[in-house]
Amino acid sequence: MLKIYEYDRRNHQVVPTDHFANQTWINAVDPSAEEIATLLGKTDLPESFVFYGLDKDENARTEYNEDDDATLIIFDVPILQKDGSNTNAVYRTVPLGIILTKNHIVTISNMHMPFLDSFSDNRRHLNPTKPIHAVLSILAHVVSNYQRYLRDMNKSRERTEDRLQRNMHNRDLYSLMRIQRGLVYFLMSLRTDRLALEALRKAPHFPLNDVDDEYIDDILTEVQQSIEMAQISNNILTESMDTYSSVINNNMNNVMKFLTVYSILLTIPTLVFSFYGMNMTLPIANLGVSWVIAIVLSLIIGALVAFHFWRKHLF
Numbered sequence: 001m002l003k004i005y006e007y008d009r010r011n012h013q014v015v016p017t018d019h020f021a022n023q024t025w026i027n028a029v030d031p032s033a034e035e036i037a038t039l040l041g042k043t044d045l046p047e048s049f050v051f052y053g054l055d056k057d058e059n060a061r062t063e064y065n066e067d068d069d070a071t072l073i074i075f076d077v078p079i080l081q082k083d084g085s086n087t088n089a090v091y092r093t094v095p096l097g098i099i100l101t102k103n104h105i106v107t108i109s110n111m112h113m114p115f116l117d118s119f120s121d122n123r124r125h126l127n128p129t130k131p132i133h134a135v136l137s138i139l140a141h142v143v144s145n146y147q148r149y150l151r152d153m154n155k156s157r158e159r160t161e162d163r164l165q166r167n168m169h170n171r172d173l174y175s176l177m178r179i180q181r182g183l184v185y186f187l188m189s190l191r192t193d194r195l196a197l198e199a200l201r202k203a204p205h206f207p208l209n210d211v212d213d214e215y216i217d218d219i220l221t222e223v224q225q226s227i228e229m230a231q232i233s234n235n236i237l238t239e240s241m242d243t244y245s246s247v248i249n250n251n252m253n254n255v256m257k258f259l260t261v262y263s264i265l266l267t268i269p270t271l272v273f274s275f276y277g278m279n280m281t282l283p284i285a286n287l288g289v290s291w292v293i294a295i296v297l298s299l300i301i302g303a304l305v306a307f308h309f310w311r312k313h314l315f
Contacts, residue, residue: 002038028106062196090178197216269295
C-alpha cells in the first residue's frame with residue numbers, strides 16, 4: 001500500500017494526494033512488487049534502500065548513498081502484538097525504514113505502523129518541506145511510544161504481582177515472562193536506536209540547524225531515559241522472578257514435609273495392627289476388648305511421635 005501526502009501551506013497540515021510531487025511524504029506499507037516498481041520509477045530512491053526498509057531482520061543504523069544523495073535510517077519501533085485478548089499480548093520491536101532524498105521523505109515497512117497515523121491525520125504536525133525536522137519528529141514519536149509502552153508494562157507487572165501474592169498461578173508467571181522478554185527486546189532496540197541517532201547527528205549529509213540540533217539532543221536524552229526505565233524494570237522483574245522461584249521451592253518443601261510427617265503418623269496404626277494380625281500368641285490378644293486396646297495404643301504412640309515432630313517444628 002502506497003499513500004502520498006503533500007503539505008498544505010495555507011492550513012499547515014498534510015493532505016493526501018495521488019501525485020509523486022516534490023517535497024511529499026510517501027508511506028509504503030508492505031508494498032507489492034508492482035507498488036515497489038512504481039515507487040522506484042516515480043522517485044529517486046535507491047533500490048537497495050527500499051529492500052533494506054522491508055527487511056524484518058535489519059538492525060537500527062544509518063547509511064548514505066552518494067550517487068542518489070539519499071539517506072537511509074533504520075529505526076526500531078515498539079509494537080504490541082495481540083492474539084484477540086490482552087492475556088497473551090507480546091511486546092516486541094520491528095524495523096522502520098526512513099529514506100530521505102532531496103525530493104521525498106519515504107517511510108517503509110512490512111507492516112502497518114499505527115503511530116504514523118497520527119501524522120497522516122494531522123494529530124501531530126509533519127512538514128515534508130522541512131525534511132530534516134520531519135524525520136526528527138517521526139523519531140521523537142517513536143521514542144515517546146517506547147516510554148508509553150514501558151509505563152504500560154510496569155502497570156501490567158504490578159497488577160500481575162498483586163495477583164501472585166494472593167494466589168500463584170502459572171498464567172501469571174507466564175505473563176511476567178512475556179513482559180520480561182519484551183523488556184529485553186526494548187533494551188536491545190533502544191541501544192541500537194541511540195547509536196543510530198548519534199551517527200545521524202554527526203553525519204555531514206544530515207545537516208542540522210540550531211533548532212534541529214537541540215531537537216535531536218532532546219531525543220537522545222529521552223532515549224537514555226527510556227533505556228534507564230527499561231533497565232530498572234528488567235532488574236525489578238528479574239528479582240521478582242527469583243523471589244517467586246524461591247517461594248515455589250519453599251512451598252514444595254513444605255508440602256513434601258507435610259506428606260512425610262503424616263505418612264509416618266499413619267504408619268504407626270498399621271504397625272500395631274500388623275502385630276496383632278499375626279498367627280501367634282500376643283499379650284491381651286485373647287481379651288474381648290483387645291481391639292480397643294490396640295486402637296488406644298496406636299493413638300498414644302502416634303500422639304508421642306506427633307509431639308516430638310511438633311517440638312522439632314516439623315508441623
